[in-house]
Structures are given as C-alpha cells and as structure tokens.
Amino acid sequence: MEKTQSAETPEIGGIRERPKKGDGSICGYESLHRLLGDNLKPEIFQEVSRLLQGLNGGKALESIDLPEPAIAVSLKHDFDLQAFHFSADKELLREPRIVRVGLIQNSISLPTTAPFLDQKRAIYKKLEPMLDAAGASGVNILCLQEAWMMPFAFCTREKRWCEFAEPINGESTQFLQEFAKKYNMVIVNPILERDINHGETIWNTAVVIGHNGNIIGKHRKNHIPRVGDFNESTYYMEGNTGHPVFETAFGKIGVNVCYGRHHPLNWMAFGLNGAEIVFNPSATVGELSEPMWPIEARNAAIANSYFVGSINRVGTETFPYPFTSGDGKPQHSDFGHFYGSSYFSAPDASCTSSLSRHRDGLLISDMDLNLCRQLKDKWGFRMTARYELYNELLGRYLRPDFEPQVISDPLLHKKC
Amino acid sequence: MEKTQSAETPEIGGIRERPKKGDGSICGYESLHRLLGDNLKPEIFQEVSRLLQGLNGGKALESIDLPEPAIAVSLKHDFDLQAFHFSADKELLREPRIVRVGLIQNSISLPTTAPFLDQKRAIYKKLEPMLDAAGASGVNILCLQEAWMMPFAFCTREKRWCEFAEPINGESTQFLQEFAKKYNMVIVNPILERDINHGETIWNTAVVIGHNGNIIGKHRKNHIPRVGDFNESTYYMEGNTGHPVFETAFGKIGVNVCYGRHHPLNWMAFGLNGAEIVFNPSATVGELSEPMWPIEARNAAIANSYFVGSINRVGTETFPYPFTSGDGKPQHSDFGHFYGSSYFSAPDASCTSSLSRHRDGLLISDMDLNLCRQLKDKWGFRMTARYELYNELLGRYLRPDFEPQVISDPLLHKKC
Numbered sequence: 001m002e003k004t005q006s007a008e009t010p011e012i013g014g015i016r017e018r019p020k021k022g023d024g025s026i027c028g029y030e031s032l033h034r035l036l037g038d039n040l041k042p043e044i045f046q047e048v049s050r051l052l053q054g055l056n057g058g059k060a061l062e063s064i065d066l067p068e069p070a071i072a073v074s075l076k077h078d079f080d081l082q083a084f085h086f087s088a089d090k091e092l093l094r095e096p097r098i099v100r101v102g103l104i105q106n107s108i109s110l111p112t113t114a115p116f117l118d119q120k121r122a123i124y125k126k127l128e129p130m131l132d133a134a135g136a137s138g139v140n141i142l143c144l145q146e147a148w149m150m151p152f153a154f155c156t157r158e159k160r161w162c163e164f165a166e167p168i169n170g171e172s173t174q175f176l177q178e179f180a181k182k183y184n185m186v187i188v189n190p191i192l193e194r195d196i197n198h199g200e201t202i203w204n205t206a207v208v209i210g211h212n213g214n215i216i217g218k219h220r221k222n223h224i225p226r227v228g229d230f231n232e233s234t235y236y237m238e239g240n241t242g243h244p245v246f247e248t249a250f251g252k253i254g255v256n257v258c259y260g261r262h263h264p265l266n267w268m269a270f271g272l273n274g275a276e277i278v279f280n281p282s283a284t285v286g287e288l289s290e291p292m293w294p295i296e297a298r299n300a301a302i303a304n305s306y307f308v309g310s311i312n313r314v315g316t317e318t319f320p321y322p323f324t325s326g327d328g329k330p331q332h333s334d335f336g337h338f339y340g341s342s343y344f345s346a347p348d349a350s351c352t353s354s355l356s357r358h359r360d361g362l363l364i365s366d367m368d369l370n371l372c373r374q375l376k377d378k379w380g381f382r383m384t385a386r387y388e389l390y391n392e393l394l395g396r397y398l399r400p401d402f403e404p405q406v407i408s409d410p411l412l413h414k415k416c
Numbered sequence: 417m418e419k420t421q422s423a424e425t426p427e428i429g430g431i432r433e434r435p436k437k438g439d440g441s442i443c444g445y446e447s448l449h450r451l452l453g454d455n456l457k458p459e460i461f462q463e464v465s466r467l468l469q470g471l472n473g474g475k476a477l478e479s480i481d482l483p484e485p486a487i488a489v490s491l492k493h494d495f496d497l498q499a500f501h502f503s504a505d506k507e508l509l510r511e512p513r514i515v516r517v518g519l520i521q522n523s524i525s526l527p528t529t530a531p532f533l534d535q536k537r538a539i540y541k542k543l544e545p546m547l548d549a550a551g552a553s554g555v556n557i558l559c560l561q562e563a564w565m566m567p568f569a570f571c572t573r574e575k576r577w578c579e580f581a582e583p584i585n586g587e588s589t590q591f592l593q594e595f596a597k598k599y600n601m602v603i604v605n606p607i608l609e610r611d612i613n614h615g616e617t618i619w620n621t622a623v624v625i626g627h628n629g630n631i632i633g634k635h636r637k638n639h640i641p642r643v644g645d646f647n648e649s650t651y652y653m654e655g656n657t658g659h660p661v662f663e664t665a666f667g668k669i670g671v672n673v674c675y676g677r678h679h680p681l682n683w684m685a686f687g688l689n690g691a692e693i694v695f696n697p698s699a700t701v702g703e704l705s706e707p708m709w710p711i712e713a714r715n716a717a718i719a720n721s722y723f724v725g726s727i728n729r730v731g732t733e734t735f736p737y738p739f740t741s742g743d744g745k746p747q748h749s750d751f752g753h754f755y756g757s758s759y760f761s762a763p764d765a766s767c768t769s770s771l772s773r774h775r776d777g778l779l780i781s782d783m784d785l786n787l788c789r790q791l792k793d794k795w796g797f798r799m800t801a802r803y804e805l806y807n808e809l810l811g812r813y814l815r816p817d818f819e820p821q822v823i824s825d826p827l828l829h830k831k832c
Contacts, residue, residue, distance in 0.1 A: 029463075032464065032467050032468075035460060035463070036452075036456075036464065039455075039456055039457070039460055040452075040455055040456070041455070044451060047445075047451070048448065048451065048452065050706075050707070051448050051706060051707060052468075052707070053707070054707030054708070208823075210825040210827060210828070211825075212825075212827050214825070214826070216823060216824075216825045216826075217823040222802065222805070223800045223801075223802065224800065225795075225796070225800070226796050226799075226800070227794060227796060228794075238800075238802060242805075243809070243821060244821050244822070244823045245820060245821060245822050245823070246822075246823050246824075246825070247822050247823065247824040247825060247828065248825055248828070249825065249828055259800070262718065262795065262797055263719070263797065263800070263801060263802075264681075264683075264715070264719050265680075265681075265684070265801065265802075265805075265806040267680075268680065268681070268806070269805070269809055272809065272813050272820065273820040273821045273822065274822060289765075290466075290467060291466070291467060291468070291469070291470030291471075291765045291766070292470070292718055292765045294467070295711055295714050295715050295718065295765070296715055296718070296719075298711050299680070299711050299712055299715035302678070302711065302712070303678060303679070303680050303712075326794075349705075349707045349708045349711070350707070378643060378644075378742075379643050379678065380641070380642050380643060381678055381679065383642075384639045384640065384641070384642070384654075384675070384679070385639075385679060385681065386638065386639065386654060386679075386681075387681075387810050387813060387814055388814055389638070389658075389681075389685070390681040390684070390685065390810060391807060391810035391811055393659070393688065394803050394806060394807035394810065395807055395811075397688050397803060398803055398804055398807060404661060404688065404689040404690045405658050405659060405660050405661065405689045406660070406661050406662075406663050406668070406689065406690060407624075407632060407633040407660045407661070407662050407663065408632075408663040409626040409627075409628075409632045409662070409663060409664055409665065410630070410632075411626060411628050411630055412626070412663065412664070412665050
C-alpha cells in the first residue's frame, strides 16, 4: 500500500524521536519543568515549583555533580542526563541510608521492519553508553523501561511479535548481568517473558538482577490494559507472582509495571510488603495518559511512604501493517508519541523534574531511605488506615449478592 | 503576655485573609492557574494547561455564564466566583445527566476571642450572600467546607471549643435547610457533631440535606489526623458510619472528610458503593499539604471514575492561648495559612482551575454524570482491579503473624 509521507508522519516502520520545531510552535520543548523555567521570572518559577514539585520554599532539589566521563558520554550520544538529591532529616539512632538510583528511558533503534535480532541488538548497542554512564556515576539500583528490548508492538495484535519473548535468564538478562557485575549495580530488567516450563506462556515480567549479576527473582505485571491501542491482553494474562518486594544490597524494591499505576491497591500491596522504592516501568502515549503521568506515581509515593521511579519510553514507533483501535479511530500505523518524562517521586510529596519528552535519558537521584519511615511517623497513614474496614468491604464486594451502602432520600422515592 | 505585632503577624484572636503584597513579592497571587496565565504567552499557557489540567489540546474548560445577580453579589461581597463545564460524549441510549455542583470556601468572620454564638452567627451572615449566589446560579448540589460553622480550633487541644458541636438537626443544619428548600438544592453540611443519644459524644460529621430541606443522612469522618498541629484525635474518634453513598435527586454522592483524602482505600470505598461525586470538605494549611492538594483528589477521580469536589477553608485563624505542635516548633498562636484553592476533578483526569488562595469563593461546575461510566468503559479499572488479590492480602496483613512477601538476594545473606 502506497502512502504519502508528510513532514508530520513518520515513515512506516520508522522511528520519530523529536517533533520538528515549527514557526513559533512549542512542540519540541523538552519538559514541563524546562518550559516553565525558560518562560517565568525566577521568583515566579520558584513559587510555581513549590506548588508543582513540593519543593520547600520553592528551593530546587540539590543537583549532584556527576563524573566527567558520564557527562561526556551523554553529550556524545545526545541523551538527557539529570541528577538530583532528595534530602531527609538526620536521625539520632540511625545512620542515613543514601542510595543512588537511576532510570533509563529510550526510543527503539531500528525500524520495526528490520530483522528482529537486529532490532534487539541495536537497542543493546544504544543502551551500552547509557548503562556505562549509570555505572560510572555510581548508580546502585537502575531500572529500565517496560519491554525495553523490543518495540511496543502490542497495538498491532499480530502474534509474530511474540518471538521477542525470552526466558528470564535469556539474552537480554545476560546482556544486563554483565553491567550489574561490572558496576556492582542492581538492575531491574522489564522484558517480554516466555515461560518455557509452563507451556511456553508469554508474560510481561520484570527480572531483578542483583549487584553480583545473579537473578534475585521476577515479578509479573499484575494488571493488563484493554484501552485505546493497548491490546496487551491479546498477548499475556494478569501476573501470578503476587506483590514481591526484593531485598537487595541497597534497599527493598518493588516493581509496579505500567498500567498497574492506575490501581491504588497494587501500589498499596508493595507498600504493605515493605517496599522502600517502587519502580513503574511503562510505555504510554500522550493523548491517552500524559495529564495522569504526574499524578498517580506521586500519589502512590505519598500514600505509601516510599519513593517511586517512573519510566516511560520515548518516540513514535510505526508498524508495517496498520491497525484499528478501541477508540474507533481510522486505521493507523503508530501508537502515538511515547512522551518519556521519567521522574522520581518522594514520600514527602516532592518530585524531581522530568527527563525529556523526546530524547533518550538517564535520570539519577540520591535518596535517603530513612525518609520513608520519617514520613510514616509524621503523617501516620499506616496507623490510621483502618485496613479492617476495607478488608471487610472487599470481602462483601466480591460476593455476587453485594449490596452497596446507599442511603436514599426517602422523599425522592415517595415521588417516583 | 505581650507580643509585638509585625506586618506579617496577625493580631492574636484575629483573622488574616490576604497577605500583603511586598516589593516584587508574589505572595498575594490568587491561584497557580492565574499566576501561570498572567505570566506565560498564550500558546505556552495552553500547553502547560494541557499537562496540568488534563485539558484536551490545552483547550480551556468551557466557562458558564452565570446570572447577573450572582455576579453582582460576588463583587459586592468580594468573593471569588468561577464557573466551568465538564463535557462528556453524547450517548445513544442514555440522555445526558448534567448536574450543576457548587463548592463554598470561606474564612471565619469574627476573631476567635468573640463570644461563640456571635462567631457562629457571623459566619452564617457571611455565607448568606454566597448561598444566595449558588441558589441564583441554579446549583443542584452544594458542599461547604469542613466544620464551616466554627474556627478550626483543634490545634489548641482546649476542650472549650467542644461547645460548638451541634446535633445533626441543630442550628447550623436548620440554617442551611432554609436555603435547600428555597433553592431546591441538596446541601452537604460538614459540622462538628454532638451525638446526644450516645453519651453526648463529639464527631466530625457531614449532614446531607435533601433538596426538600429534609435530612437524608450523615457520614462521620473515617480517618482522623495526628500530624503537625492537627490534634483532632483529642476531640473525636474514627467515624462509625461506613462509607455511605447518598442517593439524591441529582445523583449519588459521598463525602470523604479532610484527612481521608490521604487514604486511597477510603476513596475506593465510596466508589464501590456507587458514588458519582465525592466531596472532600477540608481544612488544611500550606506548609503541611499544599503540594499534595492538586494530587490526591485528582488521583481519586481517575482511579475511581467519579467526580471530586475539593474544598479548603481560607485565611489564618489565630487563637488566644499559644500552643505547641507535633513538629516541635516553638509555641505559636495559629495553624498557618489555610490556602483555599478549592477545585473540581473529573474522571477523565481533567480539572478546573482553583479558587483563590486568599479570598472566600464559590466554585460552580456543570458535570454530565454519564462521564463516570464512560471512563469505566474506556479504561476498565473496575474490571481489571483484581479485588480478590487485595482482599486476601489485607486479610493476611491484619493477622499479628503477617509475613511480608519478600524475596531476598541469597548472595546478600550468604555474605552477612
């Protein structure tokens, strides 16, 4: 099928990382934070930051000086590199527990029409300098984006993309294990998984690699979307691994994959199991979710007194065969723009600014894990949560004969 | 005790509604939205609004033309008056169900040292024109702020403020019943309640008044704060009324009082019981919660597919006897600044701009309640929620011998 290419339409099978700047258009801006910083007077920007980023007195989060090689590699490979520091109170009976955490967001590297092995290897090649930059910067725990080793092809409903699935100790895990060992770095590795021992079933899975390069365990995505172009339930089912928290050398971490961020109970479960940092590796597009992106992770960090690292892929991925969507749009060949914007949220309601909406990026933040318990003590959300009420309600709700607690205006019914 | 008054310190027992504008200071700005609108170029403001308010293509929410008398009264009494319209798709099998909803935020009227009856009556007097403006504007459901009929004196821990408590059919309810009848308007009336029939116990309660002026029922605040200056648990206990949803002539509504907004499970419960609009009448201060304010209610609206109306009182209330706080601050005489900023959130992640941070205000919005089910169908959060997992987890968590699901790095423990 022939298709005329306009400046706005990426080539079929191609990748578009950064929209072109038009005349006076602002579609190429890097992030909300930079857009505001570039266009507001400093004292106004400071007050706006206080409100939007929960920064005390509008004082920017302290940034970290990264080693020269990391900065050089980010310039050479044109990826966004930002680093911040969340502070916590000094305690009298515990030493600070400062951990350096990293998030990587990236676009794919070859067109989706290239041979699959080439596509995967090209992503490895693109990630290498970013992984080196993380290692050189002393990152202790690093998380990649959802299904980072492939295009996010689940819009197509074509089953051939299943070929990308790998066992949890497959090639992509092995690729990252080398970096884990080299840099003494825990790596959260979200892949498309094939479970050989259970009928070759497909799952959306995060493999947690320890700082010695060993596989600590895995978590399978708990909540699977059926919305817009997100036809993921065509490929894999709801995860069967519960809400594990992984005790690593650098802290207790959980992984809430993508659509699970819309479910407050999913966030809660990682908290009840003791998570201090929860990662949300994602793949989500502008039209569908961009206004929700700064809300849900921050709410989870506040409500559960833990840190959250949110990662979204970047760019527009186009596919060879057009597909239709749950929104009744005419057939189209791409998911829309993956808007990046990866960021960290803290339990005290503060957050970092976001990575670029268009470019690959590595976001680093130091966080004193003591802040989690400090916020529990301050706000008392666990103490005041009344879980017994909700356990009872959910028990009733699950029964087919559930009767909602409704108090009707008696005059209303008299009239009917 | 003598105390020197500075320009920044309100008189003891007094009220300060609006900070003075300093030299180049921006402390007197009305709201984040207006601050951005006044300082950004239109095309940038449009993009910022798309991201911050979830507005499609950055197109502002349609505003509503209010009747001239309502506008005149807002100018005469200097309260902020804003009105918007959330739209929904037209359905083929249901008519639109458009409801006009209002929120009132206000400061107290007399110093906290005035006789209690005078203080209460002065608040009635101040609210009258606002209630008339709501009625004249055709508001169907109106919600006032938490404990609107008194100063928020729970910072003091002095028990004499208990005198303000009223039975649910007491003077403040009677005052509002007249307006309900006059304007055919449901009114949510959050008061300090005294339960005469159960040992004269105090509760933090929302009384729901039907459009005929009848009392439909009450809901008692479920989660009680112990944070900073919020010593509310000195006065009343966790509510014993569950999570009722009130079926009114204009829709099904719930009331999540103040601190309950930090508890995602509390929001969820009103949703499971069928709420289409949940009000969050609050009293909260800048230093403690302002960056959380735009997060939690919006998250609840998204996660539970309903509308939320958030109300916060306004101004700084000072008390005759200084008190100390949970934060170890030196003794002081006020709670800090109640920052108003009342606003509506919709299930599609959009929200209105906020009322003033300093002035009394009436915020009105039309909302098509069909949007709730439209978002349920689109995103499928109920369908994908896996409540059985969480019911099981909470059941285990409540047991004294609960064991969190933790997967430890085996190499880590070998080393220890």
